[in-house]
Amino acid sequence: MLCKLLHTIGSYLILMRQTFTRPQRGSVFWRQYVHEFYQLGYNSLFIVILMSFFIGALLCVQIKINIWSPWMPRFTIGYAMREVILLEFASSIICIILAGKVGSNIASEIGTMRVTQQIDALDVMGVNSANHIMLPKILAMTSAIPLLVTFSIASGFIGAYVTCWFGGFLSLSDLTYGLQHSFESWHLWSGYIKSLVFAFIIASVSCYFGYTVRGGSIEVGKAGTNSVVVSSVLILFTDLLLTNLLMA
Amino acid sequence: MITITDIHKNFEHQEILHGISATFDAGKTNLVIGRSGSGKTVLLRCIVGLLTPERGEVLFDGRDIHHLTKRETTFLRQEIGMLFQGAALFDSMDVLHNVLFPLEMFSSKTYQEQLQRARFCLDRVGLSDAESKMPSELSGGMQKRVAIARAIALEPRYLFCDEPNSGLDPISSRIIDRLISDITHEYSITTIVNTHDMGSVRGIGEQILFIHEGRAEWTGTSHNINQASNPHLREFLKHA
């Protein structure tokens, strides 16, 4: 068990060393990068906005119904909501959702390339297949994530405004006051820093699982599932570490 | 010319190749035949360097593919074209870009010249009107032909084909065989073809290596294969 774990970590590190080398052809790399940015980043935008909108709205409603009491100032609803969104939701939870969407997609795409011998074809040509396939994905994912987080925060807040407006349980000026109350910009930045690490985990872990598929379609399916499970757990684990580091 | 000496390959303590030695000449179609599971694919993968043999050496005109520097390996690989058992086209690209890919990665030509070369290769395999199709829209035989076009795009000196006509009808098989044989002679390429199709053996077998359970048991040509005395080969021919 421990042996297997060490073996996995070792081969992951070796694969990463192969991946992070200079691309053999810059023009091909950039084309792939733009393509992946579109695939992994832009195509995730809708789900991120949708989920964040509802979570923003739900947070407001839940805080109002279950936590808020008459002796609390009204703006606490906005304040608590902001902190939840900035500290955990827009970075960690969004990344866990993306681990499901993007991670399984990457793992099964690369796994299929492996079992249909496309990766062998690249290797025989003399292309560094790890670098050619994985580097654009990893870089695209890590560079798209700050944008996704920004959209997530914004649409979470919009969700809050919309519920307050329609629900009528909190005036918009109270909400605005709460959202601005004792704002610490470091909380925002730490969210961005965490999300960068998480994006790297999602992309590299699912690339690893896809790249090391042996066998056929069943293994490709397993690789998809494994990559989601492992990257979600790793995200939560590093979240714990990073939160202690960044917030201490 | 490719020379292999005493190739041994194990998988999990089970020896699959038991010391195979052979010479494959340039400008000839060299066939490797044998029953399913005899180790043809494993041998080919050892030769092109996708697998590392436990023992033995593979020389590409004197260069040992398993003991080159990284730069030399990349350089040698550009002289290798390979046709996989399942064609292995890149399914995210259309036919033209599949053929263009090796050129974009390695050629120093301008884009226009690369395009010209890719179209020439597609024309050579008779598929110039399919260039904007995706691989999934092609039949198995057409995919194999595109794969041949991709394999010859960089004007290779060595061409490897793993069962080029498995899963194809006899007529398409002969078309692929002819194509491989013509290209081999035209550019004086060292070609190695894995097959268990007797049609290919009779049609293009200029030099034949028969392997049985990981051992090279017979070498010869399509003319003297019927006079072979090896019992395993006779058995193989009887059922073909």
Ligand SMILES: Nc1ncnc2c1ncn2[C@@H]1O[C@H](COP(=O)(O)OP(=O)(O)OP(=O)(O)O)[C@@H](O)[C@H]1O
């Ligand atoms: N990656 C692997 N791991 C373990 N055993 C393997 C592996 N690849 C091949 N083998 C074994 O090696 C033997 C030879 O397989 P190989 O694929 O070379 O046969 P083949 O001659 O190409 O057959 P076919 O004509 O069906 O393609 C088989 O018994 C197979 O089980």
Ligand SMILES: [Mg+2]
């Ligand atoms: Mg085979």
